[in-house]
Amino acid sequence: MAKMNEEKTWKCGKCNEELKKKKTLFEYMGHKFSHEVPTCPKCGKVFISKELAEGRMAEVEEQLEDK
Amino acid sequence: MKMEEATRFTSRCINGEPASCSFACPFHLDMRSFLEKAGKGRWAAAYKELKKSVVFPVIVSTLCDQPCRERCQRTLTGDEPIAIRDIEAAVVRYAKSRKPEAYFIPPKTQTVAVVGAGLAGLSCALGLAEKKYQVTVFEAREGWGGCLREHSEFEKFDEDIKLQFSAVSVEFKFGKEIKSLDELDGFDAIYIATGQDGSSFGLSDSWDSEMLITSNPKVFMGGGLCGASPMEAIAQGNELSKTIETFLQTGNVIKSPGGYDKSYCGRYLDHEDARSVPLVKATGADGYSEQEAKQEAQRCLKCDCEKCMRSCEMLALFRKKPHRMAIEVFTDSQSGSLSSRTMTRETYSCNICGYCKSICPESVDLGELLRFSRTARMNAGTHPAALHDFWLREMDFSTGEGEFRIVPDNSEYVFFPGCQLGASNPEHVYGAYNYLREKYNAGIYTSCCGAPAYWAGDEKRMNGNVERIKREWSEMGEPVFVFACATCESIFSIFMPEIKRISLYELLAKDESIVPAEAFSSASVFDPCAARGDENMMEGVRTLAQRGGIQLEELKEKNRCCGYGGHMRIANPKLYDQITENRSRAGDKPYIVYCANCREVFASREKECRHILDLVFGLETGLDIPSLEEKRKNSLNIKKTLLKELTGVDFVPEAHEWDSLKLEIPRDVQKEMDERLISESDLKETIWMAEKNEDRFYNETEDVYTASMVKPVLTYWVKYKKKAPEVFEILEAYYHRMHFIEE
Ligand code: SF4
């Protein structure tokens, strides 16, 4: 789902580190779940692309709202 | 929530109830279902349906005098009623197997005596025997059939009776006249059905015509003896078999549920779209051929109210019947985090426009049901906050920084433009207010009526707002409020009826010196949903347009929601598109609107339209719609300008550190932002914070940045390019609703 090598294209602006896929915990409408997303290995900042936000994430959001 | 709190909204809905003809039928035959089957040539299935209700299909299809035909809605298309008896006869003829079903249930030990083997006695005996009670029929004559024995077609009827009794065991005692009920002492229940001149064993005085009971708890009485026609006698006997069964099981006589109110025979639908189809005539001497019977049955209009579901796009999309929707609103309110809800999308996809109520023969308001559901969910904290977040924040702005009032002493009128009129086009507010001030020494009070809270089901915000407005109103000396927005006016009428209201358009129309521009030679007025019932407002707009020389053509459907109502577009963007598209195609002529939201919807669809105030004040506004950012600026500018001009006060809008940033937003990105309701200032804030703290992602090869900002409901993201120190080009703007939990 995540685009080709977001980890390589983007760097954390603060730490100047390449991003790494990391399991991240999400929460919505009282449900918790985890998903692998590009993250700065140093400060832990999470990167969400438009594709992910408006694709799979929006889908899950809608499912959870309808639940 | 209690179940009734939800079902009370739809309790009057007649969907699924029998059609008018079924109410007229002594057997309450489910005509829709029967004719559906016959229309498809499913003879066996149709026969089964017929037999279930009429007990003796041959007798009934020969002798019934068809009271249903007088209540057939086919006549509304100018045609003859459905030839029901001829279809019944055809069904009997073409059903391959008419053998009655054998019921595999254990035999009961209780015994029932039926006195009289006429139609009433036979149908009751058959019903009880099918349930395996021990039934004995006593008949003075030498055979069954009662009054039919003398009929010329008795042989045919005799066959039918034989057939129907072929799968049950009943003891018939012919030639046995019962002289006294003492002879039947050993039976658990007795049915007296001795026919027209038969004996009532002295019980006729105590007979109850509704329950068919007598003063002796185990003795029932009915049929021709009590004045029933042959058809009624069959129907009664069949019904009574169920009553007696309950009596044998519980010792009580209970009226069977779902009583048939004969007055419902008159409940006709309007069948607007039905076309005339003439009665099918039989070509052969023996009645309908298979083809003819099918064709005749297909003339049935299947009368069942589905009006709202056919008219409202939302209801049509989800295909849920009103009764079911109410039940699901209730079950949704009960479901915890483990069970799932089934009505969320419907609940938040409704325009709360009241159109369903306006066309429903029983005035059922499904919008109110769904608003009730939104309120319940908001109160329970189970609402999807993202769906209404934007508008609630707009409301906070309009009742906060955007609010102001300038009211001269003793003003009789105060103009309440609402939040959208000026945001969408400040000239409308200036024009209207200058006029009202000069002519009536009116004041102005701009705020928000509370519609966003009303639509979101936010009771607390709504009530707080109402209290605040009432306070302001009393401080102003309780003036009459002048409304330019139908939604404001309708919200006031519901929550603040004590505040006197008048529509701006009514006031303008009264002034003969106002001659609006003739923007079109002919046009249609598109009345907003909220103006429904407000004749003065709707008339005022028409008077103005016509005075301007515009020929008006009325739209077929009035007061339909443009799509904006209920703030449903985030919950269901596709449906929103469909609705706005349908509305902009509702008339060929250009539209004259008097709601800022309607105008923006049609402008976004490139439907030629003008606000009536454009014509009144001679303004040239095209189809452009201000961005969200521009709208806020417009509102603040009006406040600044009017305060300065009329009171000399300098209003300085709240300043933010990011105000000085300049964003270059390409058209397509701006369009997406408008659709998603992302405003420029959200992006400025995001970028400003990111740049200040260097808290953003960087793509070296393309030299672009991505930054995010977490707000209570949404997390915003923006991808941008630095053009100059304070100038940024926006490449992407988006958000998500879920939150990540940092560990
Ligand atoms: S219009 Fe809708 S709510 Fe009203 S009776 Fe018909 S089906 Fe029921």
Ligand code: SF4
């Ligand atoms: S209120 Fe309007 S949108 Fe909602 S169900 Fe009724 S007609 Fe449809």
Ligand SMILES: [Zn+2]
């Ligand atoms: Zn980092």
